[in-house]
Amino acid sequence: MILTLKNTFAEIGNATVFAKxxxxxxxxxxxxxxEFLKQCYVIGYKxxxxxxxxxxxxxxxxxxxxxxxLVKFGAESWLPGMVALSLIREIAPVITALICAGKISSGxxxxxxxxxxxxxxDAMEVSAINPYNYLVVTRILACTLMVPIxxxxxxxxxxxxxxxxxxxxxxxxxxxxxxxxxxSLEFLDIIPATVKTFFFGFFIGMIxxxxxxxxxxxxxxxxxxxxxxxxxxxxxxxxxxxxxVQITDLFF
Amino acid sequence: xxxxxxxxxxxxxxxxxxxxxxxxxxxxxxGKDNKVLQGVSLTVNKGEDLVIxxxxxxxxxxxxxxxxxxxxxxxxxxxxxDENVLNLSKPELNVIRVRIGFLFQSGALYDSMSVRxxxxxxxxxxxRDLTPEEVESEVMEALDNVGLSDAIDKMPxxxxxxxxxxxxxxxxxxxxxxxxLYDEPxxxxxxxxxxxxxxxxxxxxxxxxxxxIIITHDMACAKxxxxxxxxxxxxxxxxxxxxxxxxxxxxxxxxSFFQ
Amino acid sequence: MDKQSGYxxxxxxxxxxxxxxFIMAIYFIGKQKNLFGSTFNITSQFxxxxxLEVGNNVxxxxxxxxxxxxxxxxxxxxxxxxxxxxxxxxxxxKTDARASIGSDxxxxxxxxxxxxxxxxxxVIENGGAIASVNGIEMQDLMKSVKKSVDNAAVITDxxxxxxxxxxxxxxxxxxxxxxxxxxxxxxxxxSNLESGTKGFxxxxxxxxxxxxxxxxxxxxxxxxxKKKEELKEQKEEQQEKAEKAKEEKAKAEKEKAEKAKEEKxxxxxxxxxDAKKAQSEKGK
Numbered sequence: 001m002i003l004t005l006k007n008t009f010a011e012i013g014n015a016t017v018f019a020k021x022x023x024x025x026x027x028x029x030x031x032x033x034x035e036f037l038k039q040c041y042v043i044g045y046k047x048x049x050x051x052x053x054x055x056x057x058x059x060x061x062x063x064x065x066x067x068x069x070l071v072k073f074g075a076e077s078w079l080p081g082m083v084a085l086s087l088i089r090e091i092a093p094v095i096t097a098l099i100c101a102g103k104i105s106s107g108x109x110x111x112x113x114x115x116x117x118x119x120x121x122d123a124m125e126v127s128a129i130n131p132y133n134y135l136v137v138t139r140i141l142a143c144t145l146m147v148p149i150x151x152x153x154x155x156x157x158x159x160x161x162x163x164x165x166x167x168x169x170x171x172x173x174x175x176x177x178x179x180x181x182x183x184s185l186e187f188l189d190i191i192p193a194t195v196k197t198f199f200f201g202f203f204i205g206m207i208x209x210x211x212x213x214x215x216x217x218x219x220x221x222x223x224x225x226x227x228x229x230x231x232x233x234x235x236x237x238x239x240x241x242x243x244x245v246q247i248t249d250l251f252f
Numbered sequence: 253x254x255x256x257x258x259x260x261x262x263x264x265x266x267x268x269x270x271x272x273x274x275x276x277x278x279x280x281x282x283g284k285d286n287k288v289l290q291g292v293s294l295t296v297n298k299g300e301d302l303v304i305x306x307x308x309x310x311x312x313x314x315x316x317x318x319x320x321x322x323x324x325x326x327x328x329x330x331x332x333x334d335e336n337v338l339n340l341s342k343p344e345l346n347v348i349r350v351r352i353g354f355l356f357q358s359g360a361l362y363d364s365m366s367v368r369x370x371x372x373x374x375x376x377x378x379x380r381d382l383t384p385e386e387v388e389s390e391v392m393e394a395l396d397n398v399g400l401s402d403a404i405d406k407m408p409x410x411x412x413x414x415x416x417x418x419x420x421x422x423x424x425x426x427x428x429x430x431x432x433l434y435d436e437p438x439x440x441x442x443x444x445x446x447x448x449x450x451x452x453x454x455x456x457x458x459x460x461x462x463x464x465i466i467i468t469h470d471m472a473c474a475k476x477x478x479x480x481x482x483x484x485x486x487x488x489x490x491x492x493x494x495x496x497x498x499x500x501x502x503x504x505x506x507x508s509f510f511q
Numbered sequence: 512m513d514k515q516s517g518y519x520x521x522x523x524x525x526x527x528x529x530x531x532x533f534i535m536a537i538y539f540i541g542k543q544k545n546l547f548g549s550t551f552n553i554t555s556q557f558x559x560x561x562x563l564e565v566g567n568n569v570x571x572x573x574x575x576x577x578x579x580x581x582x583x584x585x586x587x588x589x590x591x592x593x594x595x596x597x598x599x600x601x602x603x604x605k606t607d608a609r610a611s612i613g614s615d616x617x618x619x620x621x622x623x624x625x626x627x628x629x630x631x632x633x634v635i636e637n638g639g640a641i642a643s644v645n646g647i648e649m650q651d652l653m654k655s656v657k658k659s660v661d662n663a664a665v666i667t668d669x670x671x672x673x674x675x676x677x678x679x680x681x682x683x684x685x686x687x688x689x690x691x692x693x694x695x696x697x698x699x700x701x702s703n704l705e706s707g708t709k710g711f712x713x714x715x716x717x718x719x720x721x722x723x724x725x726x727x728x729x730x731x732x733x734x735x736x737k738k739k740e741e742l743k744e745q746k747e748e749q750q751e752k753a754e755k756a757k758e759e760k761a762k763a764e765k766e767k768a769e770k771a772k773e774e775k776x777x778x779x780x781x782x783x784x785d786a787k788k789a790q791s792e793k794g795k
Contacts, residue, residue, distance in 0.1 A: 030377075041522040048525060115362075123360035123420075126320045127427065128346035129377045149529030156532050182539050190536060 018210045022140050025133050036138040043104050044146035048153060051096050055154035058091055059161025080177050081184030083162040089193050092154040094241055097200035100147055101233035105208035108139055109229030112212025113222040136209045143205025148197040192248040199240050207233040270298045272463050278328035280314055288314050290487035301457055301464045303474045305509055306484035312467040316433045320352055321345050350378055353429035357436045359420035361408035367419055368404045375426050394422040414445035434466040438473045450476040471510060549598040551637040555610040557590050558645050563612050563621040569594045571625045576600045579623055607631035611644040
């Protein structure tokens with residue numbers, strides 16, 4: 001029991017050191033621009049279809065599920081505003097982050113894990129290429145910047161999904177629908193939610209890299225690294241979300 | 253006692269011969285009581301091919317990984333080009349690392365890149381002012397050296413084990429290192445391919461005048477490439493000499509390698 | 512190189528569209544809150560803002576034209592509300608426009624409504640102030656209602672006492688209303704009285720013809736006639752006077768009417784000219 005606890009703390013400590021190294025190296029040349037762009041492409045563009053489909057379904061389902069309750073109170077006209085609010089404030093960021101944890105975090109964990117196991121990372125090290133700079137910094141940075149953009153897409157597609165959901169039962173003009181949404185939105189709904197997604201992105205990338213980079217030698221550990229990256233990243237997303245909502249609640 | 257004598261005598265001799273790598277009393281323990289190195293001392297002279305023999309887990313790989321700073325020893329001293337590797341800062345260490353080539357057991361090609369990119373990547377990281385044409389010609393030259401210039405656009409997963417090692421060697425050579433460390437270059441290959449690799453090592457030695465440490469337990473390879481052989485046992489240098497000397501060594505354990 | 516450009520354009524498109532979505536959201540929400548585009552400020556002073564909040568809509572002719580920007584208490588009985596209004600509606604808001612606070616919808620969101628004035632043709636300045644109409648506060652309404660309710664209570668109380676005494680009291684009126692006997696006796700009394708007075712007048716006639724009293728009655732008659740004559744004369748004089756006065760009055764009225772007509776014509780002319788001027792200025 002105590003040993004497990006101690007190991008957990010040791011893990012957190014190591015991860016913190018790992019993250020600290022990111023901030024130390026991110027501003028120091030050489031900048032791996034090409035690799036960074038490639039990772040942005042892999043993390044951002046390649047995840048888009050998955051995120052878009054999930055976002056659409058979330059918007060649609062949320063609309064259909066909330067409708068009966070609102071109809072009971074005779075507040076059906078609030079449906080667009082309510083769906084948009086819950087999408088933008090909470091659902092789109094968290095769902096997108098969880099999907100990215102599943103897709104990106106595990107991908108990075110497996111990729112770096114196998115590179116570690118097959119000595120590719122050592123090979124970089126001995127040819128005087130900083131593997132941290134080349135592999136880790138680019139991936140964490142790409143994650144941190146791409147996840148918020150994916151969330152914007154999820155927001156937009158989710159709102160379209162909500163529109164489809166509303167039109168199943170009634171007939172609402174799209175322009176009117178958008179106006180209703182914009183009327184119910186404020187900066188306070190968008191800004192904290194967006195800031196939150198940067199943290200999501202950072203931790204998704206950081207945990208994936210940390211788990212992969214610290215895979216022990218052996219093929220089995222690659223799978224372990226990928227798996228524990230997903231689990232840890234998902235858990236971390238919920239923790240960050242809770243903290244973020246409380247902070248938002250406190251100040252605004 | 254005899255072994256110690258043998259150990260120190262060539263060291264004295266080699267000092268006159270311009271030593272390039274000097275290791276003194278290297279200790280390394282993994283975990284709590286997995287004592288891998290217990291006082292390894294060795295010297296490599298310029299232009300010499302040193303073969304380190306030993307059974308699996310005897311600490312051969314750990315020794316050469318210590319030389320390039322991949323593993324930090326618990327105790328001891330490593331001098332490469334008269335610089336103490338263990339006391340260097342990261343940028344200083346990287347200067348030394350560029351002058352040392354390291355061929356990994358598996359070849360360690362970056363599997364997300366093609367052969368061309370593998371070679372060009374390493375080159376471009378160190379010589380940023382090269383034009384694409386210069387990079388291309390250097391890559392071709394390195395591949396010519398290992399006789400695989402037609403594999404330039406293949407991915408590492410499409411290559412056989414022997415080819416991967418040769419590409420790995422080409423990637424090591426592209427930076428024109430003065431020292432090359434081979435980590436089991438022939439392991440997992442058939443006899444003919446092993447022979448090809450061994451000849452390649454010899455060829456490089458003659459062409460580029462490099463100094464090498466070769467870790468192996470393949471006697472054919474050792475016979476072909478070795479100027480001098482050291483046998484590692486229980487974390488210390490157990491025997492040392494030329495191939496012919498050790499073949500007739502009085503220690504049965506040493507002789508068992510040559511059978 | 513080809514391989515690189517193969518993905519960079521996709522990445523570029525991805526990032527551009529993503530950021531565009533974000534910027535659009537920010538822009539449209541900002542527009543909703545009048546953060547962008549040209550606006551101007553006006554203020555209005557209220558006694559009470561009835562729960563109006565910063566960010567509530569400002570309406571003019573039922574259209575949302577701006578938002579409440581600031582609500583400031585300046586002393587114990589007045590609140591200054593500053594609102595931000597789109598520049599494009601500025602020409603319709605004149606200096607005599609009035610602001611009032613009302614409720615919007617079922618949930619009771621407050622809105623500030625600007626009603627157009629009647630007379631002024633001057634467009635409001637940036638930072639200008641407009642008058643406010645203090646909305647009928649529920650409390651005031653209740654007060655006046657209470658007063659009339661109180662009065663009604665007093666009236667009904669008294670009415671009740673009155674009808675009660677009518678029904679049960681022994682007063683004359685009450686008995687008159689209730690008691691048949693009493694009613695009969697009253698009517699009997701009245702008929703008796705009638706016949707009584709008849710007899711009396713007959714007696715008087717008889718007395719006139721009596722010689723003892725003849726002189727007295729003659730004297731009385733003479734006086735009566737004299738008085739009649741005097742009255743006649745007075746009446747004639749009064750009539751003459753009245754006729755004269757009537758004539759004079761009519762004359763004066765005629766003159767007055769003519770003057771008024773002239774003035775009216777003048778005024779109308781001026782008004783038309785003013786309107787023309789205003790139009791030409793507007794055109795400019």
